[in-house]
Amino acid sequence: MDHSLLNGLRAIVGPDSLVTEPTARFAYESDGQMLERQMPDVVVLPRDTAEAAACMKLLHQANVPLVPRGAGTGLTGGATPVEGGALVGTARMRDVLEIDTRDRLARVQAGVVNVELTRCCAEHGLFYAPDPSSQAVCTIGGNVANNSGGPHCLKYGATTRHVLGLVVVTAEGEVLDLSSPDPDPDGYDLVGLFVGSEGMFGLATEITIRLCVEPPVVETLLAIFPTLDACCDSVSEIIASRLEPSAIEVMDKLTIEAVEASVFAAGYPKDAEAVCLLEFEGGEAEVAATVDDVLPILERHGRLEVRRARDSKERARLWAGRKGAFGAMGRIAPDLYVADAVAPRTRLREIVGIATEICAERGLLLSNVFHAGDGNLHPNISYDRRNRDEVEKVLEAGELIMRACLERGGSLTGEHGVGLEKREQMHNLFNAQDLEVMARVRCALDPALRMNPGKMIPLRRRMETRAGGLPRREESSA
Amino acid sequence: MTASASEWQTRLEAQGVELERSPYPVAAPEDVNQLADVLRFAASEKLRVVPTGLGGKLAWCRPEVAAGEADLLLSTRRLDAVIDYVPGDGTLTAQAGCTLSALGETVATGGHRITPDVPRPASATLGGVLGAGQSGPDREALGPVRHHVLGCHVVLADGTTAKSGGRLVKNVTGFDLHRLYTGSRGTLCVIIEASLRLFPIPEEDAVLEWQTADAAEAIALADAVRDSGARPRTMTVDNVAEAGWRLHVGLAGRRKQIAWECDHLAEAAPGAELQEGAAARARSAHVRDLELHAPVALRLSGRPSRTLQALQSIEGRTVLVQPGAFVCDVFAADDTPETVRALRTALPSDVHLAARHVAPDVHTALARDAATGDGRWMRALAERLDPEGLLACPTFPRRP
Numbered sequence: 001m002d003h004s005l006l007n008g009l010r011a012i013v014g015p016d017s018l019v020t021e022p023t024a025r026f027a028y029e030s031d032g033q034m035l036e037r038q039m040p041d042v043v044v045l046p047r048d049t050a051e052a053a054a055c056m057k058l059l060h061q062a063n064v065p066l067v068p069r070g071a072g073t074g075l076t077g078g079a080t081p082v083e084g085g086a087l088v089g090t091a092r093m094r095d096v097l098e099i100d101t102r103d104r105l106a107r108v109q110a111g112v113v114n115v116e117l118t119r120c121c122a123e124h125g126l127f128y129a130p131d132p133s134s135q136a137v138c139t140i141g142g143n144v145a146n147n148s149g150g151p152h153c154l155k156y157g158a159t160t161r162h163v164l165g166l167v168v169v170t171a172e173g174e175v176l177d178l179s180s181p182d183p184d185p186d187g188y189d190l191v192g193l194f195v196g197s198e199g200m201f202g203l204a205t206e207i208t209i210r211l212c213v214e215p216p217v218v219e220t221l222l223a224i225f226p227t228l229d230a231c232c233d234s235v236s237e238i239i240a241s242r243l244e245p246s247a248i249e250v251m252d253k254l255t256i257e258a259v260e261a262s263v264f265a266a267g268y269p270k271d272a273e274a275v276c277l278l279e280f281e282g283g284e285a286e287v288a289a290t291v292d293d294v295l296p297i298l299e300r301h302g303r304l305e306v307r308r309a310r311d312s313k314e315r316a317r318l319w320a321g322r323k324g325a326f327g328a329m330g331r332i333a334p335d336l337y338v339a340d341a342v343a344p345r346t347r348l349r350e351i352v353g354i355a356t357e358i359c360a361e362r363g364l365l366l367s368n369v370f371h372a373g374d375g376n377l378h379p380n381i382s383y384d385r386r387n388r389d390e391v392e393k394v395l396e397a398g399e400l401i402m403r404a405c406l407e408r409g410g411s412l413t414g415e416h417g418v419g420l421e422k423r424e425q426m427h428n429l430f431n432a433q434d435l436e437v438m439a440r441v442r443c444a445l446d447p448a449l450r451m452n453p454g455k456m457i458p459l460r461r462r463m464e465t466r467a468g469g470l471p472r473r474e475e476s477s478a
Numbered sequence: 479m480t481a482s483a484s485e486w487q488t489r490l491e492a493q494g495v496e497l498e499r500s501p502y503p504v505a506a507p508e509d510v511n512q513l514a515d516v517l518r519f520a521a522s523e524k525l526r527v528v529p530t531g532l533g534g535k536l537a538w539c540r541p542e543v544a545a546g547e548a549d550l551l552l553s554t555r556r557l558d559a560v561i562d563y564v565p566g567d568g569t570l571t572a573q574a575g576c577t578l579s580a581l582g583e584t585v586a587t588g589g590h591r592i593t594p595d596v597p598r599p600a601s602a603t604l605g606g607v608l609g610a611g612q613s614g615p616d617r618e619a620l621g622p623v624r625h626h627v628l629g630c631h632v633v634l635a636d637g638t639t640a641k642s643g644g645r646l647v648k649n650v651t652g653f654d655l656h657r658l659y660t661g662s663r664g665t666l667c668v669i670i671e672a673s674l675r676l677f678p679i680p681e682e683d684a685v686l687e688w689q690t691a692d693a694a695e696a697i698a699l700a701d702a703v704r705d706s707g708a709r710p711r712t713m714t715v716d717n718v719a720e721a722g723w724r725l726h727v728g729l730a731g732r733r734k735q736i737a738w739e740c741d742h743l744a745e746a747a748p749g750a751e752l753q754e755g756a757a758a759r760a761r762s763a764h765v766r767d768l769e770l771h772a773p774v775a776l777r778l779s780g781r782p783s784r785t786l787q788a789l790q791s792i793e794g795r796t797v798l799v800q801p802g803a804f805v806c807d808v809f810a811a812d813d814t815p816e817t818v819r820a821l822r823t824a825l826p827s828d829v830h831l832a833a834r835h836v837a838p839d840v841h842t843a844l845a846r847d848a849a850t851g852d853g854r855w856m857r858a859l860a861e862r863l864d865p866e867g868l869l870a871c872p873t874f875p876r877r878p
């Protein structure tokens with residue numbers, strides 16, 4: 001990379017925040033999806049919006065591709081710099097700028113770690129609801145870019161329902177405040193559009209977040225099932241009965257075994273075929289009534305036992321097992337392919353069954369741990385990335401599971417995003433016109449297509465876009 | 479516009495399109511293909527098109543229609559099929575011309591209800607509500623309408639049909655264009671179909687109403703309710719009635735919980751009149767429909783803690799307020815560019831002021847500049863999705 005550009009960046013962020021050494025840049029060559037890697041030419045770690053804007057202006061003038069990065073826990077290659085260029089990380093943007101307990105909102109820098117935000121407002125009886133299992137590490141900026149979810153998003157909704165405002169640095173280095181005080185904004189909902197845009201519209205540097213009030217009562221149940229099918233069916237019936245637990249998570253036998261053999265051991269029964277972790281939040285009478293309605297459903301589907309967390313310590317232990325499940329799978333094989341699919345909640349058992357078949361046919365080891373309440377499945381395949389043959393089979397299985405989901409009214413991703421991993425699969429869900437409209441929107445906000453290139457929009461579509469196939473108002477009326 | 483109005487109208491009718499000519503030309507295509515054809519026709523004739531449902535929100539969404547600055551209204555009212563109601567998944571997919579009351583009846587068969595709970599649901603179409611980005615008082619508990627749109631099919635100005643999102647309650651595949659379209663007032667595309675997340679019909683409804691001496695007392699009571707541990711479905715403060723100010727709180731949910739909340743609120747915020755069951759639902763509908771009491775001229779919004787200060791700065795005006803999110807509809811008075819500028823100065827600087835039913839010059843006085851900040855992104859989006867400006871509005875999202 002050009003020396004004068006590097007010097008310019010160094011002058012803005014200081015020498016400690018510019019990573020140029022190959023050994024240090026190596027750490028940024030992928031996110032949690034490590035099948036595709038590419039080193040960035042440089043890593044810049046600005047301290048605030050002004051530094052980010054100044055750096056991005058220089059990089060714009062030099063026409064360098066830009067890849068935003070939070071903690072790098074993404075699972076689809078979203079933060080992988082496939083076209084090289086500059087990786088702009090938010091690791092030094094870690095300040096909680098404001099907590100307004102009266103209006104129940106917080107303003108944070110993009111690099112604030114998810115769980116840190118709740119820690120900061122817990123003493124006021126407030127919390128930040130979206131709780132990805134990676135919440136001890138992932139950043140609010142990454143959550144915004146991926147519209148991340150978590151177990152409690154069943155009740156509270158994914159990230160997009162909690163973002164009130166954004167300060168964004170555009171590809172050209174311009175600072176935009178997208179916040180609107182009106183919940184139904186007087187203008188286009190740019191915040192809603194930005195959330196889930198996977199770093200392709202700009203770098204979010206400051207985020208205004210809605211905080212939720214701690215519920216008066218929380219009840220946590222662990223239902224133990226003799227089969228995974230029965231577990232899935234009970235979830236489908238709870239949803240069809242319009243009952244509203246705040247979280248419904250399912251784990252299968254292999255997951256339970258891995259968790260129980262790990263530091264996350266939660267006391268799940270090792271001989272169970274599946275467990276369902278259910279949480280209920282709200283007023284005392286409301287929680288009691290919903291639990292009363294759920295218990296007979298679990299019973300009808302043959303649950304072996306239902307355990308109740310007696311206190312917050314037991315509750316925390318049950319959740320530690322669920323949140324540590326992905327980490328625990330490391331005991332089974334060196335690598336884990338975490339598929340992220342969505343299905344209508346009426347068809348959980350069917351999709352899980354198909355995933356089991358697909359993996360069995362290929363001799364692959366499948367485990368299931370998923371946000372069953374919102375139909376967001378994670379069929380996980382354990383493998384060893386050094387075994388090329390196995391990698392091929394894993395990718396093939398992943399794609400077949402996804403196709404089966406789509407054929408049954410499902411979708412490609414419920415929370416991890418499209419990124420690199422599912423970019424070409426976008427053709428399976430969207431037709432050329434759908435993709436063209438997405439490409440037009442991208443072109444509107446980043447005409448040079450320098451923000452996080454190579455993600456989400458399939459390659460064929462991007463080439464057409466680059467060739468200037470999309471009209472703009474001035475051009476077409478000229 | 480190239481041809482005279484009656485010439486192109488005759489040509490459009492010759493294509494088999496149902497067209498009302500007066501007071502404005504309104505085309506009502508019978509299906510999506512015909513709708514796309516009308517847009518292509520309009521593009522070839524260089525007509526200014528305004529998408530609409532049954533027209534109930536045009537006065538504030540598209541003031542250029544009343545000012546005679548639009549050529550053709552394009553109504554989705556004949557696209558009125560329910561495509562898929564999946565009770566087991568709590569989702570609904572329907573064409574844009576369905577009315578909210580028809581959709582409400584459909585999903586009630588499976589124990590569901592629709593948010594937003596908007597005034598006059600029998601004459602509000604799904605496309606119109608989404609296009610206007612209209613939420614109801616249930617926004618207090620359930621959030622604004624755009625949080626519950628799971629996906630959309632749209633037709634762009636050039637006739638291209640495209641979808642975003644899907645029919646699932648959780649889905650992050652592709653950009654959330656349906657959120658962009660919601661509230662875009664038909665300036666980016668015509669919404670032809672949408673999917674919504676549904677909510678259970680509550681087991682019990684109750685309404686509590688307090689008459690108060692002034693706005694300060696009403697807001698203090700609203701704060702007490704908010705901090706009480708009860709979780710109202712709706713909360714509104716208004717001074718529409720002769721009797722003066724009142725706070726209205728709607729509760730909905732599990733029967734025992736609602737009974738507890740009513741008892742609890744009787745202690746935390748004494749003095750309310752209580753209604754339950756059918757009477758509560760009727761009262762809630764009445765309060766929801768207060769929005770129709772007179773044209774809403776202006777809308778204030780900001781952080782909830784600014785509510786009282788803002789109300790005191792506009793003393794004397796008739797208002798309908800949702801203090802939980804702080805959204806305040808100010809009913810029409812004789813607003814002029816000068817009076818709204820004075821209002822702007824009187825209001826706390828972080829309270830936002832937007833125009834609704836006002837004269838074009840008042841609209842212009844409040845329209846923000848398109849060339850700066852987020853206005854630049856809004857303009858760029860409109861230019862990419864509608865290069866010819868067929869659907870463009872002179873005052874929304876920003877002044878050009």
Ligand SMILES: Cc1cc2nc3c(=O)[nH]c(=O)nc-3n(C[C@H](O)[C@H](O)[C@H](O)COP(=O)(O)OP(=O)(O)OC[C@H]3O[C@@H](n4cnc5c(N)ncnc54)[C@H](O)[C@@H]3O)c2cc1C
Nearest residue numbers: 070071072073074078132133139141142145149199204415
């Ligand atoms: C063990 C494990 C468990 C997980 N569990 C969940 C889960 O339960 N739910 C869930 O939704 N996800 C989960 N994830 C996935 C991941 O943690 C989330 O997607 C998370 O939001 C990524 O945050 P990050 O800070 O690591 O972002 P990164 O991985 O660094 O980046 C993610 C994407 O966001 C972009 N980006 C990052 N910061 C910004 C910014 N400031 N502005 C613009 N774009 C930006 C990047 O370019 C990239 O495209 C899990 C991952 C792991 C490893």
